[in-house]
Amino acid sequence: MKNLENISRSPWFSLTTSTLHGLSTIHAYNRRDNLTEQFNILSDINSKYLFMFNAGTRAFAFCLELMAATTTLFVALFVVLSSNDLISPSLKGLAISYSLQLTGMLQYVARLSIEVEARFDSAERLQEYVTNCKSEAPRHVKETQIPQDWPSSGGITFVDYKMRYRENTPIVLNGIDFHIQPGEKLGIVGRTGSGKSSLGVALFRLVEPAAGTILIDGVDIMSIGLQDLRSKLSVIPQDPVLFVGTVRYNLDPFNKYTDEEIWAALEKSYMKDSISKLEGRLEAHVMENGENFSVGQRQLICMARALLRNSKIILLDEATASIDAETDALIQNTIQEAFRNSTMLTIAHRISTVMQADRILVMDNGQVAELDDPNTLKQKPFSLFSLLLTASNTVNL
CATH class of the missing domain: 3.40.50.300 (P-loop containing nucleotide triphosphate hydrolases)
Structure with missing residues (x-):
């Protein structure tokens, strides 16, 4: 979803930049309505993907919170229903305390890892550009020695x-x-x-x-x-x-x-x-x-x-x-x-x-x-x- 949002953002920014550079031409040919409509369409497309990304993030957070609450419920039921002779009250309190901390930290770490993975989509696009883009020839070739005054005549x-x-x-x-x-x-x-x-x-x-x-x-x-x-x-x-x-x-x-x-x-x-x-x-x-x-x-x-x-x-x-x-x-x-x-x-x-x-x-x-x-x-x-x-x-x- 983040990848789709990044891809849809590029033409939107490109249209904005080219519009600012060509304002005089747009006014001269009375193309304001046409450019505004294009801007709105590209903005809506980008907003769709951004909303999908944010909704997906919230849904994932809800699932984690539900899992944490369920885990805490089971630990609490186990503590309440078990006999004090089997497990001491101090250990029961420690179990509840740890379950609350563990589920909270698990939720926080999982959300951060997903955010990092999503945000690194931009880095992946840069890496793809760097690795797939064919570079020019070298600036200097050591094996070839040319005269200092070359070209002397210009043929x-x-x-x-x-x-x-x-x-x-x-x-x-x-x-x-x-x-x-x-x-x-x-x-x-x-x-x-x-x-x-x-x-x-x-x-x-x-x-x-x-x-x-x-x-x-x-x-x-x-x-x-x-x-x-x-x-x-x-x-x-x-x-x-x-x-x-x-x-x-x-x-x-x-x-x-x-x-x-x-x-x-x-x-x-x-x-x-x-x-x-x-x-x-x-x-x-x-x-x-x-x-x-x-x-x-x-x-x-x-x-x-x-x-x-x-x-x-x-x-x-x-x-x-x-x-x-x-x-x-x-x-x-x-x-x-x-x-x-x-x-x-x-x-x-x-x-x-x-x-x-x-x-x-x-x-x-x-x-x-x-x-x-x-x-x-x-x-x-x-x-x-x-x-x-x-x-x-x-x-x-």
Whole structure:
């Protein structure tokens, strides 16, 4: 019963949390009654199981009390009906006293043991999660030694790479096989579900491959630790991520850079003035998920983080999606200047953002459909890139 109560509590709490985060959307679409009804249904289900658990506990306690009272009754009858010559009155009194104490303690211990067993249901669920959840690869692999300055040039090679997100699910990247030159600016485009973002997932080894491998400067990323790999790459995500702490912690969590370097990165990302106005400046507090910054400011802070690391390989997943057009143009110039010698992979949901790339990779159904210079692809009237560009221009018009 306690297990059922715990299971029914999770969706109830989840609905409450998601409702609080989406209050503005709920009010905008007038979905208050619908969410209230869902809340009441989940609350009733949880209350049923909680009532069953409490009723079961009380019923068990009643049975124990009945057993204790019955035992005491039999001892008392035995004491009253037996002759004093057979058993002395002092021993009779001791028997009654012990029976009262024993039944009381038995009842208390039994109820506690049942409560402990019920409450430990949560610990059992945690243990099941810990033991059944498959962990990531090790952070460091002692057998593999990589140069300190790796990657020195930033060349990336996908060799017959296949990937699925979970077992018994469809392949999302099917036989990817291409090479990215060191320092090349590659634009990645394609329709929704074509596998654009999955390339970034594969590069950071968030999901292990089903087959094939990825080489960075000739080193198989499957042979090195996750810490050694991910510390050498930088990503500017579509959904910016900030952690609770300070501005400095979000930019430099391992205290590797000086204040001058941090301010220089903020200046390049056009966030220097905004951070300077905050109380504490670099020590200003950042709320959970960066709620005290706008989405655009969060993306600029993530960009400053990437500028500060100055990695040889940069992944941009529509990094300027929440930035106005004027700042977008300035940021694009900054990206081109700051990452001039880095290999840059730009996952574009708006094709206009990758028209200046050295080459365009067009993904389709998890495969490489086209890979060439943007001008060459644009001149082919029936190429997928031309069709995407035409559709994009039509939508803009």
